[in-house]
Amino acid sequence: MIVLLLLGSGVVGWLVWERHQEIQAYEAAMAEGGEVEQLMVKVVERARQYTNDKKREAAEGIKGSLDDEESVPSYIRQTAQDSYVRWGAVTIGKPKSRDYVPNFDDIVYSVKQSDKDDTVTRGKIANLFYKLETQSRKLKVTDITLRLSDNVKDEEVPLDAYNVDFDVTIRKPEPKKKRR
Numbered sequence: 001m002i003v004l005l006l007l008g009s010g011v012v013g014w015l016v017w018e019r020h021q022e023i024q025a026y027e028a029a030m031a032e033g034g035e036v037e038q039l040m041v042k043v044v045e046r047a048r049q050y051t052n053d054k055k056r057e058a059a060e061g062i063k064g065s066l067d068d069e070e071s072v073p074s075y076i077r078q079t080a081q082d083s084y085v086r087w088g089a090v091t092i093g094k095p096k097s098r099d100y101v102p103n104f105d106d107i108v109y110s111v112k113q114s115d116k117d118d119t120v121t122r123g124k125i126a127n128l129f130y131k132l133e134t135q136s137r138k139l140k141v142t143d144i145t146l147r148l149s150d151n152v153k154d155e156e157v158p159l160d161a162y163n164v165d166f167d168v169t170i171r172k173p174e175p176k177k178k179r180r
Contacts, residue, residue, distance in 0.1 A: 072139070076111060076132065076168060085127045089114035101171070108142070109168045119149040119161035132168065143167040 029035040073092040080087040093110035100106055113120070129141045149161040 072107075072109060072168070072170065075136070075139075076109065079131050079135065080128060082127075082131060085124060085131055087113075087120060087124055087128050088118055103174055104171050105174050107170045107172070109170075110165070111168060112165045113163060116163065119163060121160045122162070125162065125164055129166075138170050138172070140169050140171075141166055142169045 072095070076092055077090060079085060080090045091112045091114045093112075096108045096110075098106045098108055125146075129144075132139060132141055143166060145165040147163045148158050149163055150159060152158040
């Protein structure tokens, strides 16, 4: 019986020693400058970065980076489908780079109606242009081509139906050259 009690107390002592080591590891992690504090600093830093990104996204209207080739076209398509605009489907050309101002790069997207037979009213045109420019500080509507949908004689009053092509321009600074 004594042997069993000694053997049992040895096992219990070993388990208590393991738990003591585990508690010391937790206490070290919880101590000032420990793993938990470092993890909390990272979480708070990422939360601030996320909040800043969300604020910038809400102010800018464009999701993602302006360097991403899909973020601007998706923003234009989303705005064209907006319930206040109801423009319809649009076709957006590949971005072209133009240099009008030194040290700045203008990225131009050509936007056309997907269906050539679709027409839009002046109100829808104004709503789309207004929403595009007010929801983004960097995006501007430029180079507008407005065509009447029907052939109209000089003495006739045209319908309020147009085919529209326009360009959207984003101006961003050119990357600075690294000095050696």
